[in-house]
Amino acid sequence: MATILPQGSSIFDKHVENEYVRFDKLSALVIDDISSMRHAIRTQLQSIGMNSVGVAVNAHEALELIGVNTYDVILCDYNLNKSSSGQHFLEYLRNENLLSGTTLFIMLTAETEYSFVANAVEFIPDDYLLKPCSETKLRSRLERLIDRRTYLIRVLKAMDIRRYDVAIHECNKLLATAADDRRRMDVLRRKAEAQLKLEDYTAVLDTYARAATIRADAPWILLGMARAHYALGDSPQASSLASELIDKNKNYVAAYELLAKVRLEADDEEGAFDLLLRSSVILPSAKRLRSVAQAAFLLGRLDEAKANAEAAIQLSTGSMVERSGDYLSLAQTLVDMGDHKSAISTLEKNARKHGDEGIFGVAKGAILAQAYFDAGEREKAKKLMDRSISLLASRKNSFVMTALGKAALKVGDVILGLKLLTKAIQCSGKDEMRIARHVKKSMVDTGQKDKVEDVIDGGRKRILLLVDEATKLMRTAHFEEANQMVVEALDIQEENIETLMTAAQLHLLWLKHEGLDDKIMARAKTYLSMLDKLVPNNQKVMNFYRFFNEIASK
Amino acid sequence: MEKTLSALVVHDIKNALALLEIDLEQLIHREDAPTEGIRAYRRCVDLKSRLISFLTLYKYDQSGLQPLTQEVVLLEFIEDLVRHSQSGMAPESHHGHKITVSIDYEKMQMGRMATAWLDENLVELAMESALNNAIRYAHHRVDVWVEQTPDALILNVQDDGVGVGVVGALMQRNIPDQSSSTGLGLALCKAVAEAHGRGEVRLESISGGGTLFSMTLRSAS
Structure with a gap:
């Protein structure tokens, strides 16, 4: 066979690095539902020199293997089966952090589908190969990819163990010596990813700006910049970059999703819904259909909520993205549509396999209670609701509390209903905006519109008032009275940081002024440990601790 | 249905x-x-x-066609292309002559680690078909080289056959006859070139015999 290495042409003769790839040290996994294809690809890989090649028929099988092995290369067919594609699988693996950064993920596609798929998504594989391809082609593509990976290996390994600082340091070392723009881009991309993990958005923007001097219109640069601007609170800039991305490629789903977030923050619920809907039409996944269903539900567009919740169930049933919560959303939508019959059959028949256990059972009871109430079976509704409330006990699940609150309001127990909805808001944490919208809808639906503001406020005004009062009393050494205020505030919301800070400070002062008292000391300790859990490494809390130790050691 | x-x-x-x-x-x-x-x-x-x-x-x-552009190291790309054309055994023309396919390093116009943004799968498909076509009509050899300018990338394949005038006047028509494999290949090259932004494909006879195929990609630099 003729050699193609240049002879006597000195400027090219250094280009032999691919010769050193050792395939016998590498492991691979082939995922394809057609058995002949799966085995043919395995034969090719073995013929290239790979000794360890696994095969999987579908995503489920692949997932099990990925759980116990770290593969160097995964070759995945785009058309896994009717309901789930290689792209869904890749998104799942990346979302759940199941894929090591050192694993090369190669998507095998047919020529008729790949450019559409490839351009539309955020989670791109390391490469696309037109299937089926010859062994020589497979070999040369793998050689190049492995060469690229080897170049970045220190960065990738640091990212794998979440040492993002180390990853950035390694990136800088590579950038100082990078031989060409392609390598420089590879490194800059990883560097931005690491900085994003550290939430250092200003640095992220710097890195992207540097990458943009090499190639200004790479989609990942635009998306990354848009996200960093969004995180920095510059929504207009984020929007304009995301729109630019969509202008360039109307199938770029990640840009639609970012725009939807911006619209939602600007209270443009309809606009956000339209964007989510478009992204789910371009690339339907259970996750996207779920968010569309939820947005439609909150807008009161119940037909669309129902259709999308059903689609999410259909798409995910039997796959790894199946969620019992989909049945709850669908059933709640059906109840709100007045179709209590279907709601009951959804929960009692279709969702039977998910049982009555745990938090799912509590939520199921709450929604069934509403449905049975509508069906005129008030006794049964009351029973279901009481059971759910008793099981709810110490669980702090906002979604479930919202469903239960709605059930209580429906059954006519207004006080319990409002209390549950207020609790739902209070323990919603990062999800506050979304839960607030659910609560608002539940109240409007059950004729409690006039109290929405109070409930959404979650007792915040009252807490502020009490804490303010407690602070004043504490300064004038009225410790007992101040404590009553704090206890009342904590009764409204037990994990309120501001209240806990005041409580801790009050008890420390108390100890200092009135001497050591076991009860006060124990309470001080409890507040401090709660704070330590809620806001770890907080300077103020550290100072409190130091102060406490000083007093205690006397 | x-x-x-x-x-x-x-x-x-x-x-x-x-x-x-x-x-x-x-x-x-x-x-x-x-x-x-x-x-x-x-x-x-x-x-x-x-x-x-x-x-x-x-x-x-x-x-x-919606190209998925990735940054490709040109030399790697061309070397792989030539290597693939020789897998198994030396290629043969349709007369049964053994044909040598090589890169003409003298004519290459680009940096050592030059890269281009292109859809590797599509361009590879087009170039394979151009290369196969050249092999089919060559006498002894086929040469491949790349020229990169600030606003275009030109991929060239030249054979030492009898030239387009004799073997394929039909190839120069705007709408190639897709029933012949040459026509099909050329139509594909045109499609791929167009997908890479106002690209073009030329096929011309060269003095002293032979045919030069060149595909210009404008958005690839």
């Missing part, structure tokens, strides 16, 4: 061809691989590549 059915059948045939290719590939890896086996492998590769060209063109007609 009819459309879905034909799509299924074509897909099926393509996969079957690919499996056949892989089987034959294993066969020719053996020391004692018969010449007939190698020939069958070549036929199979050619048939599959024609089918894929056809499907790609069909896609282009129906909805256009």
Whole structure:
């Protein structure tokens, strides 16, 4: 066979690095539902020199293997089966952090589908190969990819163990010596990813700006910049970059999703819904259909909520993205549509396999209670609701509390209903905006519109008032009275940081002024440990601790 | 229904061809691989590549091609292309002559680590078909080289055959006759060039015999 290495042409003769790839040290996994294809690809890989090649028929099988092995290369067919594609699988693996950064993920596609798929998504594989391809082609593509990976290996390994600082340091070392723009881009991309993990958005923007001097219109640069601007609170800039991305490629789903977030923050619920809907039409996944269903539900567009919740169930049933919560959303939508019959059959028949256990059972009871109430079976509704409330006990699940609150309001127990909805808001944490919208809808639906503001406020005004009062009393050494205020505030919301800070400070002062008292000391300790859990490494809390130790050691 | 059915059948045939290719590939890896086996492998590769060209063109007609551009190291790309054209055995013209395919490093105009933004799969498909076509009509040799300018990338394939005037006047028409494999290949190249932003494909006779194929990609630099 003729050699193609240049002879006597000195400027090219250094280009032999691919010769050193050792395939016998590498492991691979082939995922394809057609058995002949799966085995043919395995034969090719073995013929290239790979000794360890696994095969999987579908995503489920692949997932099990990925759980116990770290593969160097995964070759995945785009058309896994009717309901789930290689792209869904890749998104799942990346979302759940199941894929090591050192694993090369190669998507095998047919020529008729790949450019559409490839351009539309955020989670791109390391490469696309037109299937089926010859062994020589497979070999040369793998050689190049492995060469690229080897170049970045220190960065990738640091990212794998979440040492993002180390990853950035390694990136800088590579950038100082990078031989060409392609390598420089590879490194800059990883560097931005690491900085994003550290939430250092200003640095992220710097890195992207540097990458943009090499190639200004790479989609990942635009998306990354848009996200960093969004995180920095510059929504207009984020929007304009995301729109630019969509202008360039109307199938770029990640840009639609970012725009939807911006619209939602600007209270443009309809606009956000339209964007989510478009992204789910371009690339339907259970996750996207779920968010569309939820947005439609909150807008009161119940037909669309129902259709999308059903689609999410259909798409995910039997796959790894199946969620019992989909049945709850669908059933709640059906109840709100007045179709209590279907709601009951959804929960009692279709969702039977998910049982009555745990938090799912509590939520199921709450929604069934509403449905049975509508069906005129008030006794049964009351029973279901009481059971759910008793099981709810110490669980702090906002979604479930919202469903239960709605059930209580429906059954006519207004006080319990409002209390549950207020609790739902209070323990919603990062999800506050979304839960607030659910609560608002539940109240409007059950004729409690006039109290929405109070409930959404979650007792915040009252807490502020009490804490303010407690602070004043504490300064004038009225410790007992101040404590009553704090206890009342904590009764409204037990994990309120501001209240806990005041409580801790009050008890420390108390100890200092009135001497050591076991009860006060124990309470001080409890507040401090709660704070330590809620806001770890907080300077103020550290100072409190130091102060406490000083007093205690006397 | 009819459309879905034909799509299924074509897909099926393509996969079957690919499996056949892989089987034959294993066969020719053996020391004692018969010449007939190698020939069958070549036929199979050619048939599959024609089918894929056809499907790609069909896609282009129906909805256009949307290139997925990635940064490609040009030298790697060209070297792989030439290497693939020689897998199994030295390529043969349709007269049965052994043809040497090589990169003309003298004519290369680009930096050592020069890169270009292009859809590797599409451009590879187009160049393979141009290369196969050149091999078919060559006497002894086929040369490949790349020229990179600030606003274009030109991929060249030259054979030492009798020239376009004799073998393929039809190829210069705007709408190539897609029933011949040459016409199909050229139509594919045009589609791929267009997908890379106002690109073009030229086929011209050169003085002293032979044909020069050149594909210009404008958005690839």
